[in-house]
Amino acid sequence: MLFLNISSDKVHLLDDQNEKFLERNGIENTLWPTLLQYTQSHPVETIVLLNGPGGFTNLRVGTLTLNMLNELLEHDTGTFIPIASISKFDLYTYAYKQWRIPRHGIIYIGQKHNVWKYDCEQKTHQQITLEDIQYSDQIFIDFVHDTYRKSTDEMISFSMDNNTLYLHYRGNSHEIVMTDLDIPLTMSVAPEYFIQPTLN
Secondary structure (H helix, E strand, O other): OEEEEOOOOOEEEEOOOOEEEEOOOOHHHHHHHHHHHHHHHOOOOOEEEEOOOOOHHHHHHHHHHHHHHHHHHHHHHOOOOOEEEEOHHHHHHHHHHHHOOOOEEEEEOOOOOEEEEEEOOOOEEEEEEHHHOOOOOOEEEOOOOOOOOOOOOOEOEEEEEOOEEEEEEOOEEEEEOHHHHOOOEEOOOOOOOOOOOOOO
């Protein structure tokens, strides 16, 4: 299994032995060769995709790259790598119900100063600015690398061991059981922007 997070400020590729972060600047030039080289050297049964909300470029390039990979695989071999695509909203709601991470979280949406405050109970969100955030142990935070965003113990992160994906929060590790999430496997995916992208 390969975990691919295209919803953060850096694209995150993760499996049992490898972890790589790709900068958003130039992602259209780095993701394709990285993913192609990886799938050629590692057997991949499934790709778990964390798909939005996030930056438009990472979401667009990430989904396009996966779709192109599967188109080429199907053309050359008659097979493809099944993709399980899930939004951060659905994954964090699952985590809230399973392990009682805080009800509210700060969600990165790809903008420098704006974020969404998400309510896992009501499944609603509101836009706020970074300056409006009141950091506490009653709120979790999306994992991002940007230095202007505060890093705290409340920041979510991911790891993988023995082909199992884990979510980490406040020093605790929680196993993400993919069958519990009941995500359909598909050959192609669309970017989950959640915000209408501006085209110019």
